[in-house]
Amino acid sequence: MADRPDRSQPPLPPEGLPVGADSEVGPPADEGAVWDALHRWRAAGRRFALVTVVDSRGFTPRKPGAHMLLAADGEMVGTVGGGAIEQLALEQARALLPGGGTCVLRRHLTQELGMCCGGEMTLFIEVLEPAPRLVVFGAGYIAKPLAAMAADCGFQVTVVDGRPEWVAAERFPRATRVCRDPEYAVDALDLKPGDYAVVVTHDHALDQRLVQKLLEHPLKFLGMIGSLPKQKKFALRLRARGFSDEQIARLHTPLGLSIGARTPEEIAVSALAQLIAVRRGAPIEPGWVPPPGAGHAEEREPEAAGTREAPAHTEVERQ
Numbered sequence: 001m002a003d004r005p006d007r008s009q010p011p012l013p014p015e016g017l018p019v020g021a022d023s024e025v026g027p028p029a030d031e032g033a034v035w036d037a038l039h040r041w042r043a044a045g046r047r048f049a050l051v052t053v054v055d056s057r058g059f060t061p062r063k064p065g066a067h068m069l070l071a072a073d074g075e076m077v078g079t080v081g082g083g084a085i086e087q088l089a090l091e092q093a094r095a096l097l098p099g100g101g102t103c104v105l106r107r108h109l110t111q112e113l114g115m116c117c118g119g120e121m122t123l124f125i126e127v128l129e130p131a132p133r134l135v136v137f138g139a140g141y142i143a144k145p146l147a148a149m150a151a152d153c154g155f156q157v158t159v160v161d162g163r164p165e166w167v168a169a170e171r172f173p174r175a176t177r178v179c180r181d182p183e184y185a186v187d188a189l190d191l192k193p194g195d196y197a198v199v200v201t202h203d204h205a206l207d208q209r210l211v212q213k214l215l216e217h218p219l220k221f222l223g224m225i226g227s228l229p230k231q232k233k234f235a236l237r238l239r240a241r242g243f244s245d246e247q248i249a250r251l252h253t254p255l256g257l258s259i260g261a262r263t264p265e266e267i268a269v270s271a272l273a274q275l276i277a278v279r280r281g282a283p284i285e286p287g288w289v290p291p292p293g294a295g296h297a298e299e300r301e302p303e304a305a306g307t308r309e310a311p312a313h314t315e316v317e318r319q
Contacts (some may be wrong), residue, residue, distance in 0.1 A: 012238060012277045031065075033077055034077050034078040036065045037077040037078075037203075041069070041071060042130070042131065043118075046071055046130060047072045047129060048287050049093035049094075049096060049126065049128070050067060050068050051068040051080055051093060051124075051125050052066070052124045052125075053067075054121065054122050054123065056119060056120065056122070057119050057120045057223075058118050058120060060081065060121050060208055061080075061085070061117060061121040062080050062081040063224065064119070066080055068080045068083070068089070072097050076090075078270075084117050084233055085115065085123075088105065088107065089123050089125060090107055092125050093125050093127075098273055100127040101123050101126075102124065104121070104122065104124055104125075104127060105123040106122040106123075107120065108120045126262060129154045130194070131154055131157070132155055132156070132220070133158065133194070133195045134147075134156070134157050134199045135198075136150075136198055136200060137182040137190070137199045137200065137268070138156065138160075138182065138199065138200040138202060139161035139167040140161075140264075141264040142267050142271070143159060143172075143200050144171055144290045145264060145265045146200070146267075147159055147172050151175065153272065155278060156176075157174065157175040158175060158176040158177075158187060159175045159176070159178070160182045161178075161179065165243070168319065175221075183209045186217075187212060193219050193253065195217075196275055196278070197222040197223070198223045198224070198271060199211060200224075200225045200255070204230070207224060207234075207236065208237060211234065211238070214243065215248075215250060215251065220279075221252065221275060222250055222251050222252065223251070223252040223256075223271065223287075224251060224252070224253040224255055226253045226255070228254065230253065233305065238251075248287075249287050249288050250252070251287045251289035253283075253288075255267075255271050255274065255286065256270030256271040257273045257274050
């Protein structure tokens, strides 16, 4: 009777494949640690590269589905096999991290990298950008659809309003809610250069105070609901308070792209389209440009603010 193989012992590696850094014998490295780190890094807003083995032929140290993470600060989690292939993947990931993007890395481990496995691996490397934060000041009729759609488009949304009934969880189930007077919440929000902020409160005077505080922060985007006449009045007041034309031009008002929006939901679509354009690097009109040769904002007619049609933002819509 022929001897039966002892299945209680791990199988031996194929003949000719050395056990070591260039071979995978037994179970793969714990992929759970990679997914845990990916979740934590995304929540923390970290920028990192994800390296995935997408194809392999012959004897290779890792098989399709193996992953490795490399953060912009150099922290690593996971492995795609070690040795020369991993070093090359790390070099490619470091080169991609500053500007983002993807690349495919395909190498024969022995012929091109001098590894002794003898197989071929294909790796896909992608930079995962941190989800941009959108802070919505005001929790009214425009803020509600804007927050929901922005979350669907990958923004981390924070809604700030001092009225608890307006910033309730049932109105903003997917947003971080801050029940505090928006003017006094700005400093506590720890705004960063990559953040987006829109001012859609129910009070024009509050809008003015908020804009003055927000212009002190180098935000990615600052927008305010309003009309062209309101834009002119705000420019005058900001100039009177010592803000330069360059600073005032960072405020985009009327908020949104010109699509003829009228309802709160349509205005939210218009605003989100503008946010997405900024995020993706598409050109948008400047927020405000002083007329050539003019020394004072008073010399500028409201219609000179731009070619956009001013949305009809009623007080009901702004609540």
